[in-house]
Every structure is written in structure tokens, then in C-alpha cells.
Amino acid sequence: MILEDTIVALATASGSGAIAVIRVSGPNALKFTAPIFNAKNKVSLLEQKSHTLQLGNIIDNHRIIDESLVSVFKGKRSYTGENTVEISCHGSPFIQQEIINLLLKQGCRSAKPGEFTLRAFLNGKMDLSQAEAVADLISSDNAASHQLAMQQMRGGFASEIQKLREELLNFASLIELELDFSEEDVEFANRDEFQQLITRIQKVLNKLIDSFAVGNVLKNGIPVAIVGEPNVGKSTLLNALLNEDRAIVSDIAGTTRDTIEDEISLGGIGFRFIDTAGIRETTDEIEGLGIQKTFQKIEQAQVVLYLFDANKVKTEKLNLQQVKTEVEKIKNRFPGKPLLIVANKTDVLTEAEKETFQQEIPELKLLSAKEKVGVEVLQENLLEFVNTGALRSNDTIVTNSRHYDSLLKAQEEINKVQEGLNMGLTGDLLAIDIRQALYYFGEITGEITTDDLLGNIFANFCIGK
Structure with a gap:
């Protein structure tokens, strides 16, 4: 250019x-x-x-x-x-x-x-992180992603990184100066003050790195996998959540053979719902591939919604213990994955039967996707899985994977500087790791750039912006 x-x-x-x-x-x-x-x-x-x-x-x-x-x-x-x-x-x-x-x-x-x-x-009108936020602002499609992009355009964490970089640069200059007087054994950089700065930088980096887990899902939408046996109403639930006929609904088990995805905004947060193929033993090769993909989608999901047919449990006199067993299988295969257990078609249950279901599985959610009863409550339950506290309090949240990568590398170098201080290393050895940390800080704000980096960033923009 x-x-x-x-x-x-x-x-x-x-x-x-x-x-x-x-x-x-x-x-x-x-x-x-x-x-x-x-x-x-x-x-x-x-x-x-x-x-x-x-x-x-x-x-x-x-x-x-x-x-x-x-x-x-x-x-x-x-x-x-x-x-x-x-x-x-x-x-x-x-x-x-x-x-x-x-x-x-x-x-x-x-x-x-x-x-x-x-x-x-x-031309110095904005730093690189602010420029990247322009693209995020254009692509924002819900209140959360819009707020994150606006926060980044106003300076976001880049101003904080810039301030820390300047302080670190000042100490780096003093340490470099000591090298010129190495034979005279003088110390220009106060080691106690330097230690305080390194501690402060570590604290800021840890906070920013931890925020990426929240920021990434808020920016890109929270993937929710709807899983369960065939014909329990997964596609009907997807249609009810989206308020449109997005997925084919049929009484024939195994209708959904591939994943179907769509996104809506709940409480200003984007949710990407994934209707998956029913999980069961099958000899159908195509359905089997769909089930394999279901497990892949569960792996990628932020939240898993396990659905079962309450009417089937009632009419076929199945024990709720079988439902618990299936739930445990998912928990064991995907430990730590947030899981919502939902009984569908509960409009056929009596109040006493509903109480029995709840006693057996206290965390159970009851709804009828076909009648759209309990769907709003389920949406509220999904919002509870999202940590929007940082968003509400305007805390700094990292959403860009490039920034996240540079922060991780900067953290690694700062930790090396800390180790060097603990070991009492000389200024020339400390200076090596400080220079690397400064480099990664500069990558975020744009003080350090390459043509390839700029090309990759701006190639994703629309023409005219």
C-alpha cells in the first residue's frame, strides 16, 4: 500500500x-x-x-x-x-x-x-488494537459484542499496556546504562522499585489473560449443544428457542443426521445453538457419522443441554436412573463442561409426576418445547452460565486472539525477569528478557509491526473502511 x-x-x-x-x-x-x-x-x-x-x-x-x-x-x-x-x-x-x-x-x-x-x-490517529476494534464494531451483532468493541476503540487495555511498557522501558534504559559502567559496579535501576513494577505487570497480565475466556465467547457467541436420544424434541426445542422453523421436525427417530446451527441474542448476549444428531447405537452409516459429529460439537460447546422425553419415561415406566446414567456418561466424557438437564414434553405430566421428577433430579428443568412452556425460564438459566460481571462493571476484557497470544508471550518473559531478580542475575542477562517483553507489548499497540502482521489484520476488513 x-x-x-x-x-x-x-x-x-x-x-x-x-x-x-x-x-x-x-x-x-x-x-x-x-x-x-x-x-x-x-x-x-x-x-x-x-x-x-x-x-x-x-x-x-x-x-x-x-x-x-x-x-x-x-x-x-x-x-x-x-x-x-x-x-x-x-x-x-x-x-x-x-x-x-x-x-x-x-x-x-x-x-x-x-x-x-x-x-x-x-498516521497516529489510533493504535493497532483500536484499529482492530473497528472491524469488531462493524461485525458486532449483539449488545455484548458491541460494548466490547466500543471499549476497545476507546483505548481498552492498550492504554494500560502502553503505560506499563513505558515504565518498563525506563527501567530497561537504566539497566542498559549500568552495562556501560559495568567495571565501576554502579546501580542506576533501583531493584526494589523494579521488583514492584514487575509485580504490578504480572498482576495486570494475569487479569487480562484470564479475561480472554469470557471475552472470546461474548464476542463470538456462546455455543450451546442440544444433545439427547433421537426423537426427544431437540429440533422442536431449537425452533422454540429461535422462534422459527429452523430444523425439520418429525416423529421418525433419527431425522437430524447433521448438526444445525443458528444464533440469537438473549439478554444482549449472543448464543449459538447447535441441534445435534440423536445419540444412540445405530447401524446406519450416515446417522453414525452424525453422532460422531455430535460428540465433536459437545467438545466445542461452552454449555451442553441434555434433553430427554418425559412422556417416554412416564409411559414406558423407565427409571429416571437411566437418565442419570446417560448424564453421567456425558459428564465423565466431558468433565467440567457446564450441563443443563432438561425434561421435554412435560405438558403430559401431572403435578405429582413433575414433583417426582424434580425429587429424583433436583437440578432438572421442565418444559414443553412444542407448547413453548418453560422456554423463557430455560433462556434465563442459560444466561446464568455467562459471567457478565466484568462486562457490567466495565472491566477490561480481552477478545482478540492475537492480543491474547502476545500477552501470554509477554507474561512468559516477565516471569523470566522475575526469576532473574530472584536469582540475583546481572543487568545484561535481565536486559535480554526485558527486551523480549517490550517487544510483545509493542506488538499489541502497534509500536512493533511488520508488513505481514498489518496485511493479516487489515485483509479481514471490508473495502471502504
């Missing part, structure tokens, strides 16, 4: 709409846009002040393409930190393309994915 180029792209979603916005950014943004725009007030775009709007016509020689509003943002006061023009035109795809073609003829280049935000980062 060449920063001296002036780039252009559609900033709004492609296709027809009431309004479309075309963004131009670069040193010649005003120069390239001015010839194709006739303002109603007859003032040239080149003479307009920053942060002003002009109404006028977009023209191709003397042919009017559209009547548009043109916004001017100059230099550091723009989103990208360079001259920027935004053309708000009518949302016809033909008009959009005509205007973009005119700008390309004037000398603009088509923007690459994320190039506007990349320029904002390179």
Missing part, C-alpha cells in the same frame, strides 16, 4: 439504497474531487474549510451524474489523518459506479480492504 496515493471506495454497503457514501482519502483528495463537483454556492472545493458540507452536482464534463452533498475533512482532523472527501450521493449502484469511475480517471486508486483504517493507524 502506497500512502502517497489517493484512494477511493464505497464506504456504505453495496447495492441499492436511499443514500450511498463514497470516500476519498490522500494528499490529492481535494484536487481530484474538485474538477467533478460543481457547488451550488460556486465556491471551489479547494477553498472550502475543513469539516464543511457543500451541496452541488457531480459532473462528467457537462453531463450531470447526480446532485450530492460533499464533506471536506483536512489533514490530521480527518478519520485517516490526511485530506478526506466524502460524497453522499443517491444510492443507485449505477450512480455509485459512475462517480467512482470519474475519480479513478482523475488519478485515484481503488482502496484495498481496511486501507482507510490502516492509514488512520499509520
Whole structure:
């Protein structure tokens, strides 16, 4: 990407709409846009002040393409930190393309994915973690992921990391200075103060690393696997949770032979429900593959919802102990996995029978997916599995796997520095691990970057952002 180029792209979603916005950014943004725009007030775009709007016509020689509003943002006061023009035109795809073609003829280049935000980062308008949060904000589809992205865009934990990095850098400079006076046995870096800093850094790193477990599921949605024997109402429950006919429902056992997934928002948190093939012994090769996939999905799920048919237990006089046995099998195979035990079709039970079920399995949830009775209570139970305390209290939460990886590596290096202090190592040996910790801190905020790193990050952006 060449920063001296002036780039252009559609900033709004492609296709027809009431309004479309075309963004131009670069040193010649005003120069390239001015010839194709006739303002109603007859003032040239080149003479307009920053942060002003002009109404006028977009023209191709003397042919009017559209009547548009043109916004001017100059230099550091723009989103990208360079001259920027935004053309708000009518949302016809033909008009959009005509205007973009005119700008390309004037000398603009088509923007690459994320190039506007990349320029904002390179021009010091935001650090790298904030730039990544822009993509998260665009893709957020529930209140929790939106709040996390906004927190990150406001600085998030990057400002905390930046402050600690500066303090560590100061001590690193003093330790490096000691190396120049190694023969005189002088100590510029106070070891007690340095120990206090290392302890503080370890505490912050531990907190941020631990937050990733919560942040990752809040950002990407919490996967919930609905499992149980065939024909107990798993697909009916999925449809009831989603409030739509997403899965095929049939009285024939084994209808679901592959996993079906869909996502909804409960209490502002995204949940991804996975309807799996019924677990049973089978000679059907296709159904068997579906059952194998069921166990894979349980492994990936954050919460497991085990469903059984209460009517079957009642009419066939099965012992609830058999249900307990199946539950124990799942618990043993997936220890530590949160598990909800749900009895479906309880609309056929008497109150006394319901009490018996609850006495046998105290943690049991009762519902009728077909009648949609108890579904709301089940949704509330699912929310109880989510640790939203940190989100509610605006604590810093890490959601980005790249940040998480850099934090783990920084923690490893800081722990080495701690070990070195405990062993009384000399400054030259401490300096090696300090430099590595500084490197990983810098990777998060963008002080340390490579072309490959930036390419990987911004390639995931949409064009025009």
C-alpha cells in the first residue's frame, strides 16, 4: 500500500439504497474531487474549510451524474489523518459506479480492504488494537459484542499496556546504562522499585489473560449443544428457542443426521445453538457419522443441554436412573463442561409426576418445547452460565486472539525477569528478557509491526473502511 496515493471506495454497503457514501482519502483528495463537483454556492472545493458540507452536482464534463452533498475533512482532523472527501450521493449502484469511475480517471486508486483504517493507524490517529476494534464494531451483532468493541476503540487495555511498557522501558534504559559502567559496579535501576513494577505487570497480565475466556465467547457467541436420544424434541426445542422453523421436525427417530446451527441474542448476549444428531447405537452409516459429529460439537460447546422425553419415561415406566446414567456418561466424557438437564414434553405430566421428577433430579428443568412452556425460564438459566460481571462493571476484557497470544508471550518473559531478580542475575542477562517483553507489548499497540502482521489484520476488513 502506497500512502502517497489517493484512494477511493464505497464506504456504505453495496447495492441499492436511499443514500450511498463514497470516500476519498490522500494528499490529492481535494484536487481530484474538485474538477467533478460543481457547488451550488460556486465556491471551489479547494477553498472550502475543513469539516464543511457543500451541496452541488457531480459532473462528467457537462453531463450531470447526480446532485450530492460533499464533506471536506483536512489533514490530521480527518478519520485517516490526511485530506478526506466524502460524497453522499443517491444510492443507485449505477450512480455509485459512475462517480467512482470519474475519480479513478482523475488519478485515484481503488482502496484495498481496511486501507482507510490502516492509514488512520499509520498516521497516529489510533493504535493497532483500536484499529482492530473497528472491524469488531462493524461485525458486532449483539449488545455484548458491541460494548466490547466500543471499549476497545476507546483505548481498552492498550492504554494500560502502553503505560506499563513505558515504565518498563525506563527501567530497561537504566539497566542498559549500568552495562556501560559495568567495571565501576554502579546501580542506576533501583531493584526494589523494579521488583514492584514487575509485580504490578504480572498482576495486570494475569487479569487480562484470564479475561480472554469470557471475552472470546461474548464476542463470538456462546455455543450451546442440544444433545439427547433421537426423537426427544431437540429440533422442536431449537425452533422454540429461535422462534422459527429452523430444523425439520418429525416423529421418525433419527431425522437430524447433521448438526444445525443458528444464533440469537438473549439478554444482549449472543448464543449459538447447535441441534445435534440423536445419540444412540445405530447401524446406519450416515446417522453414525452424525453422532460422531455430535460428540465433536459437545467438545466445542461452552454449555451442553441434555434433553430427554418425559412422556417416554412416564409411559414406558423407565427409571429416571437411566437418565442419570446417560448424564453421567456425558459428564465423565466431558468433565467440567457446564450441563443443563432438561425434561421435554412435560405438558403430559401431572403435578405429582413433575414433583417426582424434580425429587429424583433436583437440578432438572421442565418444559414443553412444542407448547413453548418453560422456554423463557430455560433462556434465563442459560444466561446464568455467562459471567457478565466484568462486562457490567466495565472491566477490561480481552477478545482478540492475537492480543491474547502476545500477552501470554509477554507474561512468559516477565516471569523470566522475575526469576532473574530472584536469582540475583546481572543487568545484561535481565536486559535480554526485558527486551523480549517490550517487544510483545509493542506488538499489541502497534509500536512493533511488520508488513505481514498489518496485511493479516487489515485483509479481514471490508473495502471502504
